[in-house]
Amino acid sequence: MQVTPELLSRFDLLKPLPREALEQLAPQASLARFARRAVALRAGVREDKVCFLFEGRLQGVGFTIDGREVGLYFVEPGDFCGELALFDDNPQPEFVIATTAASVVYVARNPLREVMLNTSTVSNTIGRKLAERVRQMTMQRTLLGLSNIPQRVCGQLYLLINEAHRKAESSEIANPPTHMEIAIMLNLSRETVTRVFQALQSRRIVRRDGPSRLIVTDLASLRRFAQGEEEL
Amino acid sequence: MQVTPELLSRFDLLKPLPREALEQLAPQASLARFARRAVALRAGVREDKVCFLFEGRLQGVGFTIDGREVGLYFVEPGDFCGELALFDDNPQPEFVIATTAASVVYVARNPLREVMLNTSTVSNTIGRKLAERVRQMTMQRTLLGLSNIPQRVCGQLYLLINEAHRKAESSEIANPPTHMEIAIMLNLSRETVTRVFQALQSRRIVRRDGPSRLIVTDLASLRRFAQGEEEL
DNA sequence: AAATTGACGTGACCGGAGTCACAATAGCTG
DNA sequence: CAGCTATTGTGACTCCGGTCACGTCAATTT
Numbered sequence: 001m002q003v004t005p006e007l008l009s010r011f012d013l014l015k016p017l018p019r020e021a022l023e024q025l026a027p028q029a030s031l032a033r034f035a036r037r038a039v040a041l042r043a044g045v046r047e048d049k050v051c052f053l054f055e056g057r058l059q060g061v062g063f064t065i066d067g068r069e070v071g072l073y074f075v076e077p078g079d080f081c082g083e084l085a086l087f088d089d090n091p092q093p094e095f096v097i098a099t100t101a102a103s104v105v106y107v108a109r110n111p112l113r114e115v116m117l118n119t120s121t122v123s124n125t126i127g128r129k130l131a132e133r134v135r136q137m138t139m140q141r142t143l144l145g146l147s148n149i150p151q152r153v154c155g156q157l158y159l160l161i162n163e164a165h166r167k168a169e170s171s172e173i174a175n176p177p178t179h180m181e182i183a184i185m186l187n188l189s190r191e192t193v194t195r196v197f198q199a200l201q202s203r204r205i206v207r208r209d210g211p212s213r214l215i216v217t218d219l220a221s222l223r224r225f226a227q228g229e230e231e232l
Numbered sequence: 233m234q235v236t237p238e239l240l241s242r243f244d245l246l247k248p249l250p251r252e253a254l255e256q257l258a259p260q261a262s263l264a265r266f267a268r269r270a271v272a273l274r275a276g277v278r279e280d281k282v283c284f285l286f287e288g289r290l291q292g293v294g295f296t297i298d299g300r301e302v303g304l305y306f307v308e309p310g311d312f313c314g315e316l317a318l319f320d321d322n323p324q325p326e327f328v329i330a331t332t333a334a335s336v337v338y339v340a341r342n343p344l345r346e347v348m349l350n351t352s353t354v355s356n357t358i359g360r361k362l363a364e365r366v367r368q369m370t371m372q373r374t375l376l377g378l379s380n381i382p383q384r385v386c387g388q389l390y391l392l393i394n395e396a397h398r399k400a401e402s403s404e405i406a407n408p409p410t411h412m413e414i415a416i417m418l419n420l421s422r423e424t425v426t427r428v429f430q431a432l433q434s435r436r437i438v439r440r441d442g443p444s445r446l447i448v449t450d451l452a453s454l455r456r457f458a459q460g461e462e463e464l
Numbered sequence: 465a466a467a468t469t470g471a472c473g474t475g476a477c478c479g480g481a482g483t484c485a486c487a488a489t490a491g492c493t494g
Numbered sequence: 495c496a497g498c499t500a501t502t503g504t505g506a507c508t509c510c511g512g513t514c515a516c517g518t519c520a521a522t523t524t
Contacts, residue, residue, distance in 0.1 A: 062374040065460045070377040072370065087356075087363035093370040120349070124319075130362050131319035137369045138304065138325040142294040144376055145302040145419060147482085149511070178471065187377060189512050194473060211471090211520080228297045379512080381481070410501065421482050426503060443490075443501090 003029040003105055011052050011105075012078055016121045025115065028108035034098040041082045041096040046089060049106040052080045056102025057175065060094045061184070071185035073136060074099075074177075083126055085109045086116055099181065144187055150232035152186050153196040154225040157206075161216060169219055176214040199232055235261040235337055243284050243337075244310060248353045257347065260340035266330040273314045273328040278321060281338040284312045288334025289407065292326045293416070303417030305368060306331070306409075315358055317341045318348055331413065376419055382464035384418050385428040386457040389438075393448060401451055408446040431464055 005022035008014045008029065014022065031054075034040060040051050040058055051058075053075050060072035060081065072094055075081045081096050086109065116122045139159065146152040161171050177185075179193040186193070200206045205218045205225075216222055224230040237254035240246045240261065246254065263286075266272060272283050272290055283290075285307050292304035292313065304326055307313045313328050318341065348354045371391065378384040393403050409417075411425040418425070432438045437450045437457075448454055456462040 062370060062377065064374055064377040065383075066378065066380070068377050068379065070374050072373065084363045084366060087359040090363070090367065093367040117352070123355070127319045127359070127362075130359075130366065131316045131322070133366060134316060134362065134369070135322065135325040137366070137373070138294060141304065141369070141373065141376075142296055142302050144373075145294065145296040145300050146298065147300065148298070151297075180471080190472085191474080191513085192511060194471095195511095198473075412501080422502090423483085423504085424481060426501095427481095430503075 003027075003031055007031075007105065008052075008107070010054075010078075011080065013052075013080060013122060013125050017115065017119065021115050021119070025107055025111055028111050030106050031103065032106060033101070033103045035101055036098055038098050038102075039095060040098060040102070040104055041092055041094075043093060043095045044091050047082055047085050047092045048109045049082065050080055050085065050109060050112055051082045051096060052105040052107060053077050054103045054105060056098055056100045056104075058096050058102060058104075059099045059181070060096050062094045069184045070187075071181060072140075073133070083129065086113050086126065099177070100175070140185070146228075148228065148231075149188065149192060150196045150199065151225060151228050152188070153182065153193060154200075154222055154232070156182060156186055157216070158222055158226040161219070166219070171216045171219050172209075173214045173216070175212050196232070235259075235263055239263075239337065240284075240339070242310075243312065245284075245312060245354065245357050249347065249351065253347050253351070257339055257343055260343050262338050263335065264338060265333070265335045267333055268330055270330050270334075271327060272330060272334070272336055273324055273326075275325060275327045276323050279314055279317050279324045280341045281314065282312055282317065282341060282344055283314045283328060284337040284339060285309050286335045286337060288330055288332045288336075290328050290334060290336075291331045291413070292328050294326045301416045302419075303413060304372075305365070315361065318345050318358065331409070332407070372417070378460075380460065380463075381420065381424060382428045382431065383457060383460050384420070385414065385425060386432075386454055386464070388414060388418055389448070390454060390458040393451070398451070403448045403451050404441075405446045405448070407444050428464070 003026050005019065005026045008022050008025055009017070014025070034056070041047050043062065055077050058075035058081060060075070062070040062072060064070060075096065082092060084090070084092060116126060143152055143155045143159070146155065158166075160173055160176070165171060179197065180190045183190045183193045197206065200222075201208075203221070205216070205221050207215045207217055209215050221230070225232050235258050237251065237258045240254050240257055241249070246257070266288070273279050275294065287309050290307035290313060292307070294302040294304060296302060307328065314324060316322070316324060348358060375384055375387045375391070378387065390398075392405055392408070397403060411429065412422045415422045415425045429438065432454075433440075435453070437448070437453050439447045439449055441447050453462070457464050
């Protein structure tokens with residue numbers, strides 16, 4: 001599948017690049033479509049490409065030896081993943097799979113690496129992204145330290161809102177993760193997540209609006225639960 | 233406390249720098265000594281310095297809202313931490329505290345940032361370091377996904393060996409973390425870690441040699457437990 | 465329209481890690 | 495050496511989240 005320079009320039013990371021750079025990258029890029037649960041990047045192998053998400057949603061996941069899934073982060077359209085390959089030759093540490101049908105652009109690692117080294121805006125952006133990823137993982141790890149389980153779930157929910165907008169007293173999450181997806185991010189069973197959601201719904205703190213919208217009616221209460229100021 | 237260019241050049245990251253660069257950094261650097269449990273870098277604040285460890289050992293830790301400690305990673309002599317400040321202005325995500333008496337060199341963030349941008353070997357090294365950190369955190373997160381607790385402890389133990397040398401059939405860990413330190417890295421209670429160690433010792437898989445040396449007598453068995461091929 | 469699938473909901477049971485309360489060392493320090 | 499503190503070692507009890515075994519419901523597929 002042919003990739004045009006125009007398509008590449010629709011990604012924030014590549015937008016500032018001069019035309020020539022894009023034309024250099026485009027022939028080495030390819031387009032792919034994925035069904036739900038398809039694998040975009042493999043763990044343990046030295047991937048020779050970086051994955052830019054065009055539409056849909058991806059998730060970084062690990063697998064423990066006993067086959068249990070471990071949720072790490074989400075990738076939203078316009079963003080990219082697999083950027084570790086730009087820094088060294090070590091393998092990709094986690095899988096990236098599609099949580100919905102998705103279309104992505106793969107850009108070959110080596111030319112992109114060249115571009116990164118020559119373009120300070122690109123290397124800055126990638127550096128910031130990596131730094132943000134470390135912060136993200138640290139927060140996620142801190143969440144796992146909470147022994148109060150409802151609090152852990154509320155904390156995750158609150159983080160999911162932050163990414164969008166957390167100002168108002170109520171908020172909403174479009175295309176929320178399934179209970180199962182939340183469970184594997186938090187080291188919990190799916191049932192436990194369901195039970196916490198039931199408790200939140202009965203207290204009118206969250207509400208479902210159709211399958212693809214979760215509305216947080218009472219953001220202040222959610223935050224209090226997340227902070228542990230109040231017990232669920 | 234005065235810091236000489238020579239002192240700076242003893243760190244791998246700064247070694248390749250030309251003399252002038254070191255002389256530029258040195259006046260903006262300072263030396264500090266810490267007692268056990270002292271704080272080297274604070275979470276939540278925009279630290280304006282990067283911390284180079286000269287001797288002792290540091291640990292990155294988070295604190296959950298309920299005061300529980302969360303162990304993230306160790307810093308060994310010659311290495312550095314707090315490098316996220318070089319990428320953006322967001323706050324340091326985790327505390328860094330001394331697990332033993334330690335001496336460190338603080339280097340001011342801004343001049344170091346300049347040096348990084350101008351010296352590709354430095355930016356490459358820091359990039360690799362950050363990438364390695366992400367891999368490290370991913371592995372650690374995967375460990376936490378293990379529901380079999382002895383397996384989790386063995387996995388951590390195995391990781392600790394890797395950092396040093398994992399080739400031979402027996403190995404040793406110098407200055408091993410205390411049970412408590414292992415516990416907070418694995419989201420476990422101290423007692424649970426102690427019990428696992430008791431089990432490992434009674435099976436002659438590990439052995440203590442004084443306070444500061446832990447000897448792994450049977451590395452193959454340890455690996456089997458870590459991989460879940462055998463139950464403890 | 466029937467059948468299949470995947471997400472969500474719910475109860476009962478149980479095992480195992482946390483917690484608490486101590487004891488026993490082992491290093492330090494004065 | 496005595497005294498203090500940190501670390502390790504152990505038992506008893508409790509509780510709570512995992513597991514299992516269902517049922518419901520909506521969306522797709524055939």
